[in-house]
Amino acid sequence: MLDKVSEQDEIAQARRKVAAIGPKFDPEVLELTRKIYAPLVSKPHTAVKVLADIAYGTEPRQKLDLYQPANPSGQILVYIPGGGFVGGDKRDADGIFYCNIGNYFADHGILTVIVNYRLAPDHKYPAGSQDVASAIAWTRANARKYGGDPDRVIAFGQSAGATHTANFLFDPQFHTAGSTGVAAAILMSGPYKVEGDLRAGMLAYFGDDKTTYPARSPVALAAKAPPGRLPTLLTVAEYDPVFLATPTYELATVLAQRDGKTPHVVSFAGHNHVSTVMSFGTAQDDVGSALRHFIAAV
Numbered sequence: 001m002l003d004k005v006s007e008q009d010e011i012a013q014a015r016r017k018v019a020a021i022g023p024k025f026d027p028e029v030l031e032l033t034r035k036i037y038a039p040l041v042s043k044p045h046t047a048v049k050v051l052a053d054i055a056y057g058t059e060p061r062q063k064l065d066l067y068q069p070a071n072p073s074g075q076i077l078v079y080i081p082g083g084g085f086v087g088g089d090k091r092d093a094d095g096i097f098y099c100n101i102g103n104y105f106a107d108h109g110i111l112t113v114i115v116n117y118r119l120a121p122d123h124k125y126p127a128g129s130q131d132v133a134s135a136i137a138w139t140r141a142n143a144r145k146y147g148g149d150p151d152r153v154i155a156f157g158q159s160a161g162a163t164h165t166a167n168f169l170f171d172p173q174f175h176t177a178g179s180t181g182v183a184a185a186i187l188m189s190g191p192y193k194v195e196g197d198l199r200a201g202m203l204a205y206f207g208d209d210k211t212t213y214p215a216r217s218p219v220a221l222a223a224k225a226p227p228g229r230l231p232t233l234l235t236v237a238e239y240d241p242v243f244l245a246t247p248t249y250e251l252a253t254v255l256a257q258r259d260g261k262t263p264h265v266v267s268f269a270g271h272n273h274v275s276t277v278m279s280f281g282t283a284q285d286d287v288g289s290a291l292r293h294f295i296a297a298v
Contacts, residue, residue, distance in 0.1 A: 007283040010040060014284055015270040023239040025273040034097065037278035041100045044107035044281075046070045050099075052091070056115075056138035057131065061123075064135055065090050065114045067102030072147030073109035075154065075295055078139055078182075080115050080132055082159025082274075084201035090114040097278060104280040108292055111148040113139050117164065120205035125216055126174070128164035128205065132157070133174040136181050152298055154184045156291075158277050159244070160201065162190025166218035166251070169232075170225050184231040184298045186291060189240050189273055192218040192247040199243075219247065223254045233264040233294045235287075239272035266290055 017036045021029055049068040056062055079101050081088045091099055091114070098114055105112040117131035132155070140150040157165030166187055168174045175181075191199075194206050194217035206216055214220045232255065236248040248265070256262045268276055268287055276287045 010282075011284045014040065014275075014279075014282075018239060018270060018272050018275050021239065021272060023272070024241050025244065029272065030274055033272060033274050033278055034094075037275065037282060038094065038096050040282040040284070041096050041278075042281055044103040046107050048103050048106040050102065054138075056135050059118055061116045061118045062131060062134065063090075063116050064138070065099075065102060066146060067106035067112040067114070068146050069106040069109045069111060071109050072111055074111075074147070074149035075109070075152045075298060076111045076113065076139060076143055076148040076150075077105050077154050077156055077295065078113045078115060078136060080117065080135075080155070080157040080161035080165050081277075082161045083119070085120045085128070085160045085163075085205035086201045087119065088160065090116045100281040101277060104288060105292075107281075110292075110295065111143070111146055117161075120201070124204070125206050126167070128160070129167040129171065129174050132164050132168040133176070136168075137176060140181050150181075151183060153182045154186060154295055154298055155180075155182045156186040156188070157190060158188040159190060159273065160205075162187045163192060163218060166190060166192055167216070167221065169230070170218055170221035172225075180230070182230070184233075184295070186233045186235070186294065187248075187251070188235045188276060189237055189244050190218075190247065191244060192251045194218075194220075219251050219254055222251060223258060225258070227259045228255075231264070231294070231298065233266065233291070235266045235268060235276070235290075237271040237273055237276050238267060238269050239275075241273070244273060264294060 047070045051066040102112045115135045118127040143150040194213040
């Protein structure tokens with residue numbers, strides 16, 4: 001166990017390295033950030049039971065990992081990872097990411113589900129959001145078996161996963177019996193606007209017919225949706241590149257105008273596009289504590 005001084009030095013070093021990378025994101029940044037945080041992730045302090053590769057559908061990618069806490073609070077976090085619409089995985093070969101998310105939240109009493117979903121180009125829109133809906137439905141149906149409350153499910157999407165989650169939230173075609181089935185949502189650094197000339201991953205998923213984009217864009221869908229009461233936390237990182245940062249503020253503006261009140265919005269200083277999720281389970285608990293504070297009210 002690191003003493004307090006060592007922990008503070010560890011955090012300061014990580015922040016300096018992330019700042020040196022700067023406000024950009026590409027495969028090199030992903031690998032550099034992974035190297036910063038992988039050695040810092042610690043094991044959970046409590047007994048966390050992991051059930052891996054549970055099928056929530058019939059396709060090979062429709063599987064989830066479940067992290068069951070020793071002392072469940074009843075709350076359930078369903079994490080939808082990023083990957084640029086064409087990649088990403090709930091459990092990388094290194095056994096660290098995104099196991100760190102499952103272990104971290106389960107260590108704090110929150111039943112945690114980490115979800116894989118179908119990927120472009122083989123599976124285009126609306127496959128991602130359909131899979132979010134299916135994973136949420138599976139979670140609600142099986143919640144009590146694992147110590148969770150089906151009425152306390154929080155959907156948490158990051159990057160492309162945040163786009164899939166936002167579309168699930170704002171487009172009623174993905175809802176069952178008129179309900180999202182979630183009690184709250186966390187949307188982290190997602191590209192929420194589908195318009196113009198799309199980047200390669202989004203183009204592979206959303207297609208090249210620009211006339212379809214307004215009906216597939218979370219920002220546009222949110223603006224058309226009726227006023228909502230769903231507690232929503234929007235987050236962005238200081239070193240998110242501009243094209244991944246500005247959509248969060250645009251979505252926040254739309255939700256504020258629609259609902260007559262602002263959603264929760266947090267900017268994480270000293271973080272880049274993936275250090276936010278890679279920091280779970282390390283001494284750098286700024287992101288974790290902020291999300292736990294939000295979840296605690298659900």
